[in-house]
Amino acid sequence: MTSAPGLAPTVDVVHETSxxxxxxxxxLPDLRVGLGEPLRVALLVGRAQPDLAAAxxxxxxxxxxxxxxxxxxxxxxxxxxxxxxxxxxxxxVLFIGSAQDADRMTDLAxxxxxxxxxxxxxxxxLVAADERMRSRLDPALAGLTLETVxxxxxxxxxxxxxxRLRGMRRSHGELVLRDEAIESAARALAAATGRSTLVxxxxxxxxxxxxxxxxxxTIGLHAHVGLGVSADRVVARAGIERVRRWMPRAIDGPALLxxxxxxxxxxxxxxxxxTTLALELALARESLAHVxxxxxxxxVATAPLRAAQHIxxxxxxxxxxxxxxxxxxxxxxxxPESMHVVLRERPDALVAAGAIASRGxxxxxxxxxxxxxxxxxxxxxxxxxxxxxxxxxxxxRVARGAFFLVPTRGAVELRIAPSAERPSASGLALxxxxxxxxxxxxxxxxxxxxxxxxxRWYTALDVLPSEPA
Amino acid sequence: xxxxxxxxxAAHDLPVGVSERAPLxxxxxxxxxxxxxxxxxxxxxxAGARHIGxxxxxxxxxxxxxxxxxVKKGMVVARTxxxxxxxxxxxxxxxxxxxxxxxxxxxAPIVDRWTVRSTLDGRVTESxxxxxxxxxxxxxxxxxxxxxxDAIGELALAVGTAGEEIVPSRVDVTQRGRILVAGGRSGAExxxxxxxxxxxxxxxxxxxxxxxxxxxxxATTAHGAPSQTDLPTVLCLxxxxxxxxxLSLFAPFRDLASARAAIHTxxxxxxVFAAAGAVAIPMPSSVALHAEWGAVRPLDGPVTMAxxxxxxxxxxxxxxxxxxxxVPAANVIALAASR
Numbered sequence: 072m073t074s075a076p077g078l079a080p081t082v083d084v085v086h087e088t089s090x091x092x093x094x095x096x097x098x099l100p101d102l103r104v105g106l107g108e109p110l111r112v113a114l115l116v117g118r119a120q121p122d123l124a125a126a127x128x129x130x131x132x133x134x135x136x137x138x139x140x141x142x143x144x145x146x147x148x149x150x151x152x153x154x155x156x157x158x159x160x161x162x163x164v165l166f167i168g169s170a171q172d173a174d175r176m177t178d179l180a181x182x183x184x185x186x187x188x189x190x191x192x193x194x195x196x197l198v199a200a201d202e203r204m205r206s207r208l209d210p211a212l213a214g215l216t217l218e219t220v221x222x223x224x225x226x227x228x229x230x231x232x233x234x235r236l237r238g239m240r241r242s243h244g245e246l247v248l249r250d251e252a253i254e255s256a257a258r259a260l261a262a263a264t265g266r267s268t269l270v271x272x273x274x275x276x277x278x279x280x281x282x283x284x285x286x287x288x289t290i291g292l293h294a295h296v297g298l299g300v301s302a303d304r305v306v307a308r309a310g311i312e313r314v315r316r317w318m319p320r321a322i323d324g325p326a327l328l329x330x331x332x333x334x335x336x337x338x339x340x341x342x343x344x345x346t347t348l349a350l351e352l353a354l355a356r357e358s359l360a361h362v363x364x365x366x367x368x369x370x371v372a373t374a375p376l377r378a379a380q381h382i383x384x385x386x387x388x389x390x391x392x393x394x395x396x397x398x399x400x401x402x403x404x405x406x407p408e409s410m411h412v413v414l415r416e417r418p419d420a421l422v423a424a425g426a427i428a429s430r431g432x433x434x435x436x437x438x439x440x441x442x443x444x445x446x447x448x449x450x451x452x453x454x455x456x457x458x459x460x461x462x463x464x465x466x467x468r469v470a471r472g473a474f475f476l477v478p479t480r481g482a483v484e485l486r487i488a489p490s491a492e493r494p495s496a497s498g499l500a501l502x503x504x505x506x507x508x509x510x511x512x513x514x515x516x517x518x519x520x521x522x523x524x525x526x527r528w529y530t531a532l533d534v535l536p537s538e539p540a
Numbered sequence: 541x542x543x544x545x546x547x548x549x550a551a552h553d554l555p556v557g558v559s560e561r562a563p564l565x566x567x568x569x570x571x572x573x574x575x576x577x578x579x580x581x582x583x584x585x586x587a588g589a590r591h592i593g594x595x596x597x598x599x600x601x602x603x604x605x606x607x608x609x610x611v612k613k614g615m616v617v618a619r620t621x622x623x624x625x626x627x628x629x630x631x632x633x634x635x636x637x638x639x640x641x642x643x644x645x646x647x648a649p650i651v652d653r654w655t656v657r658s659t660l661d662g663r664v665t666e667s668x669x670x671x672x673x674x675x676x677x678x679x680x681x682x683x684x685x686x687x688x689x690d691a692i693g694e695l696a697l698a699v700g701t702a703g704e705e706i707v708p709s710r711v712d713v714t715q716r717g718r719i720l721v722a723g724g725r726s727g728a729e730x731x732x733x734x735x736x737x738x739x740x741x742x743x744x745x746x747x748x749x750x751x752x753x754x755x756x757x758x759a760t761t762a763h764g765a766p767s768q769t770d771l772p773t774v775l776c777l778x779x780x781x782x783x784x785x786x787l788s789l790f791a792p793f794r795d796l797a798s799a800r801a802a803i804h805t806x807x808x809x810x811x812v813f814a815a816a817g818a819v820a821i822p823m824p825s826s827v828a829l830h831a832e833w834g835a836v837r838p839l840d841g842p843v844t845m846a847x848x849x850x851x852x853x854x855x856x857x858x859x860x861x862x863x864x865x866x867v868p869a870a871n872v873i874a875l876a877a878s879r
Contacts, residue, residue, distance in 0.1 A: 089870075149646055150580040150637060153556050157670060160553075177641070185638045186556060189669030210596060210641030303762040310758075325750035329781030330833035332749040332762035336684050336779060341868035343831050343851040350833070392854035536854050 082423035085249075087275040087299050087338035093423035104247050104426045106276055107240035110135040113161035113194070115179040117168030118144040124370035125223040126167045131362075131369055132229065133236035134250040134277060134293035135163075141182070143168065143175030152182030161187070163239060165232070166198045166208065167223050173207045176200070180211035188214045195239070199223045199232060226288060247426040250279055253385065254291040256425025257283035259435040260383060269379035270421070271359060271401055274386035275299020275338070278358035280366070282376050292371065294362045298354035298387055303335035305357050313360075316514050317353035317403070319525040319535065320346065345535045348391070352400045352534075355388050359404035377405055382413045383439055385422055389415035394442045394500050395476075395532040402504065406512050408447050410485065410494040414439045443476070443501040444494065446485055449509050457486040458503050469507050475531045478502040504532065541682050541777075542824040542875040543792050545816045548680055550660045550804045551673045552690070555768060556580065557635070557654075559608065564667050568658040570802040570813060571692040574672045575656040580637055580648035589643020592618055592626040596643030607636050610650070617645060654768070659690050659802035661813050678811040679796065679819065681777065681789070683743075685764035686805035687756050688773035691719060693740030695793070695801040695812060699723035702790035702838075705782075706744070708733040715739050719801050719810075721793045725782045728754050731772050741773035741803050743810060745783035746836060752780075766805035775803050775810055778827055779836040786838035788822040788875060795819045824875040828860070828867045839872065 081096025085105035092100065112135040114126040123142065130137040139159035141152055156164075164183055168176040187194055196212055197220045198205055205219060220235055221228035237248055253272050261268040261283035272279040279293040296305045306314060311324045311331075318327065330350060334340055342348040363373050382405065384397050391397050397415050416422065420438035427433040448454065450469060458465045461481030479502035484495045508528075515521040529535055554561065554575050561575040568574055589599040603618045605611055611630040619627040630647050637648040662676015696718040698706050706722035708729045716738035722730065726744035728751025734742050753760050755772060762780065777789065800813040826839045841863050849859035849866045859866035 148582045150556060150583055150648055153638075157553075157556055181638065181640050181646075184641075187670075190671070191666075191668060213641060307759050307761050325748060326781075326834055328749040328753070329835075332780035333829060333833045333836065335762035337829050337833075337871065337873070339870045340829055340833070341851070341855055341857050341870045342853045343855065343868050343871065344853050347831070347833050348853040348855075536852065538852070 080427055082426050084419040084422050089339050091419040093419050101245075102247050102423075102426045102430070103245055104249055104252050104422055106134070107237075107246060107248050108242050110236065110240045111138045111160060111162045112136065112236065113139040113141070113156060113159055113164045113183075115141050115164060115166050115168075115176070115183065116143065117172030117176055118142065119169060119172070121370070122167045122169065122172075122223070124368075125229065126165060127365065127369035128371055129165065129223065129229055129232050129236070131292045131294060131365055131371070133233040133240075134248070134279070134295075135236050135240070136295050141179055143172050143179060149178065149182050149185065152179065153186035156183055156186035157190075160190070161194045163195045163197060163236065166196065166200060168200050168204060170201055170203050173204055176204060177207050177211050180208045184212055184215060197232065197235065199228070247429055249274070249277065249422065250281075250291060250293040251429055252422050252425035253279050254281040254283070254289050254425070255429035256385070256421045256435060257281040257383075258289055259425065259428040259433055260381065260421075260439070261285060263436050264381060266380040267375075267378070268381040268383060269376055269405075270383045270385055271388060271405065272384075272386040272422075273298055273355040273358050273388040273400075276301045278362050280359070280362050280376055282379055284375070290371065290376070292362050292366050294358075294365055296358040296361050298351050298358060299340070300335050300338055301358075302331045302354050305354055305361060306331055309357050309361055314350075314353050314357050316521060317349075317356055317525070319349055319522060319529050321518055321522060322346075345538050348396070349535060351387070352391070352396055355400045356404040359401075363405070377407050378409065379407075380411060382407065382411050382445075383421065384413065384415040390418060393534065395534045398443045398445075398501065398504060399528070399532055399534050402445055402506060403512060406510050407445055408510055410447075410492065411445045412441055412496045412499075413443050413445055414441045441496055441499050443499055444483060444485060444496050444503045445506060446487060446494075446503060447506045447510070448487065449507060455488045456505055457488075459484045459486070467505065469505055471507055471509065473505060473507040474528050476502055476504050476533075541873070541877070542788060543679060543681055543819065543821045545677065545679050547675065547677050548660060548809070548811065549665070549673060549675045550658070550807065550809075550811075551666070551671050552656050552658070553806065554656055554670055554672065555654060557637070558669050561667050561669075561672055562664045564664055566664045567662070568664060568674055569661045570658055570800060570811065572658050573655045574658045574664065574674065577654050578635060578650045579652035579654060580635070581651040583637050583646040583648035584631055584634075585640075586617070586628060586631065586645045586647055588618060588628050588639065588645040591628050592620045594620060594643070596641060599639060599643045605636060607639055610635050611647065617647075656768075657690065657692060659692060659804040660811055677816070678813050679792075680812075681810040683775045683777045683808040683810065684779055685762060685776045686774065686803060686808040687752060687760065687765045687776075688741075688771040688805060689766070689768055690803060690805055691741035691773035692800075692802040693717045693719045695719050695721065695796055695799050697721045697793055697797050702745075702787060703784040706730045706742070711737055711739065713737045719743060719803065723790075724784045726774070727751055731755055731774055735772035741775060743775045743777065743803070745776075745778045745785045746781050747774055747776050748782075749780040764805065764808055773803055773805060775805075775808065779829075781834040781836075783827075783836040784838055786825045786827060786840055786875065788824045791822055792819045826872050826874045828862070828873075829871040831867075843872075845869070
């Protein structure tokens, strides 16, 4: 840090093309938060499922773009593999395999040499394997730059590989990667509040989930899907229907696709009307759902993420005009199953504070504002919910399918019979959201049923402004 | 995103199986073959170094044919010794595709042949087994995205006005080999018909994204899909859905009609080979994203900047005042700006 003692550091947070400044500085910033250089990574893994899961988990944690995954057991010829690798144009290749896969891993290495050795610059090859395997791979990878990284079996080893990959993305020393800043912010918030904290970031290019719990390593999951220039990737990976199902108005798939493609090629475009705003909300939900789905594919347990006591929204997810929009998108995407407090960062403030925290101490609590307490439930029969706040006591009967907001003032305590739990929060901008829609959140497939259901939820939280005449 | 005459660079990716490629410094014209090669079938692995009893690193010394050479069934590929000779012979007709690190040889049958053509008039500045790069001067129009293989042909206007949409019935075989300028919009039907009629490429202000996915597959994204397979070539100049081309983009097409042109899909660029003074480029204007994001429209009339404006979405941001009302400033792009 270059700031003089006592002065708040200035941090620039890079968005799609614009930059948001946090701090008092008018000249060069002390730190810059961005995504760094895009890193295309090919994952070459052995037969064992844990190897594949480890490779995926590393790609998710390092926020790289996994352009190709090749497995040792696939019935694919050397030429087909070489062609796939050449077309994928990876910047780095990660080998993960065990000794019993030596022959198959050597086949993958030969395909890599055939496909990519002539490229300039050639991809960097990271080999996470034991000594025996490495000695087998050496001749097959002649002409390529090899780097040995720890075997991916342990958390520490994976962290080391993630650090190496992040190092490749970092173009200069002053750059703090956005994913690092988010993880750092989660740790700092968890330490400051003593609660398990999930930072949920949905921005134009990436979507992230970072869980910090006292006494446990931080779980960071990041993917190149988002609600801006990566919006088209959401459709490519999840399908247009997954996005369309969240639209509270009738809109056909092709028309929606045009809008998403245009948004993807229009950096920092602003949603000027409620329909495009609803599209951003839909993209935010599906981007985060995609990160969760990828985490499950990578063998990362998602239950602790959903169980976090504090859910803190950052990035574009925190910048929706109404706090209700942030809350609804986060709740729909994560489908939390108990009591949680949803917070959001003040514009770029938490990401900037996380960047500072990654280099030293930082005060993070002032960077967030609490929005709502979420009470997710699935009562057998009509249940009684009591909300006590500065205005008094409100009692509500909750039936299955209910979804509503109880506005509150000051300190809030929630009582749900027969549970003895008394979750509390204070200074909520909205109040308590009772969510008895059930899990997993099921949306009717037909427009005629789905749109009224969505409209009910939107109305319950007063999410969207009315369309202009 | 506007017309510019300059020095450009076009990198042409080569598939696996290169036979010949243009050497460094060679002068080429757009359409000239800069690399040829073969498409391999499933390769056969033949014991090499271990069969003839040499170390893998010494195999090169005893090989009778080089990597990439074509071989006939039974042909000796490597041989050692004189009186008690040991040899490796090819079990199939094909090419030596690869020599493995352990000294085994991969021989692949030839199932097809391919060529890669230059998309620029100029000089070869890089030539490797995976890329041939050509640098040269041309008129260039940077598009938002390109799909399909590179294309070379004569530029032809298929519409009369900038906002017109090409209809499939206006595409026929007389346009074979041409790069059709399809105006503001081209649907998937027109693209498919153009491909069937042998049209080299379709250039349009916008193409419906669903149509692109129908032609190029569901994995298609807004960032283009360069390929080397037999697919139509499509260049989206402004975006997706529908668009009206600004005059500053459309007018030069009239002057450049019948000129040689090429589309380099990896960089989403249209190159037109005409003299630097052949076209007078109108003052570049701006384009705006439609409020619903489904279309792109030109801002050819007068516009002014406004301060913070609150839109129907309740977002407040700087705006550009147009004849049709305020547009968020971020949703307006000057064509002269890079994108």
